[in-house]
Amino acid sequence: MDENARPHRANIVDECLQLEDITRMDWPAYSPNLNPIEHVWDMLGPRIAARQSPPTCLPKLRMALLGEWCNIPQD
Numbered sequence: 001m002d003e004n005a006r007p008h009r010a011n012i013v014d015e016c017l018q019l020e021d022i023t024r025m026d027w028p029a030y031s032p033n034l035n036p037i038e039h040v041w042d043m044l045g046p047r048i049a050a051r052q053s054p055p056t057c058l059p060k061l062r063m064a065l066l067g068e069w070c071n072i073p074q075d
Contacts, residue, residue, distance in 0.1 A: 044068050 007013075017024065047068040048054065048061070055061035
């Protein structure tokens with residue numbers, strides 16, 4: 001599955017897939033509703049932005065994301 005993104009359609013990727021005998025799945029060009037991680041990012045973004053002190057560097061952002069990730073309801 002590659003969602004038809006340009007980097008996934010590069011010649012080198014096609015060659016690698018052919019060498020490994022991997023068949024591409026048919027997938028709509030832009031279908032975030034079919035990709036569960038898009039829903040997770042939609043939840044994480046506002047949670048990080050709403051923090052009293054937003055992260056100011058990558059390590060702090062990583063820790064904030066991990067903390068919020070653990071607080072996402074599983075349902």
